[in-house]
Amino acid sequence: MASSADGTITPTPDGTGSRLRAEIEGLREEATRQRNLAHRRAEFWARTDIALGFPAALLAGVAGATGLATADARIPAALLALASAGFAAGAGFLRSATRCRANKRARHAWATVEGRAAVKLTQSRTTPADLAELLEHRLAALSAYDGEDPQPGQPSVTAG
Secondary structure: OEEOOOOOEEOOOOOHHHHHHHHHHHHHHHHHHHHHHHHHHHHHHHHHHHHHHHHHHHHHHHHHHHHHHOHHHHHHHHHHHHHHHHHHHHHHHHOHHHHHHHHHHHHHHHHHHHHHHHHHHHOOOEOHHHHHHHHHHHHHHHHOOOOOOOOOOOOOOOOO
């Protein structure tokens, strides 16, 4: 491995440069898998949000209309209202809209890791700083599930 004055490492027979490239390739592959997984999860939670939210809204409207139609329709209206409340409670408990947004953030963050790793692999020389930068973006992608759009270089967890 030859190291120049600027810190760049070029592959030599001892394999240090190739190990660095292998790590970057591994990060790119992980990012691809995680991006695809986050995409599938975002789609699932979006469907779940619609599957619970739409019936809740529809049943609430029908229950109100049924209850106002006649006095004899109180029991069906009450049953419809209970079903609507059940759907709404399920949607609130699962927090599907929040989970969908978190997975969309994660999908974008993993795509950033994947893209940056691909760029690093096209370069003839890689440095340990390149790997460190990618690992920083990986941490941001991992924390994207929890918070509000974490940015590389900023702390992802606050002490409290």
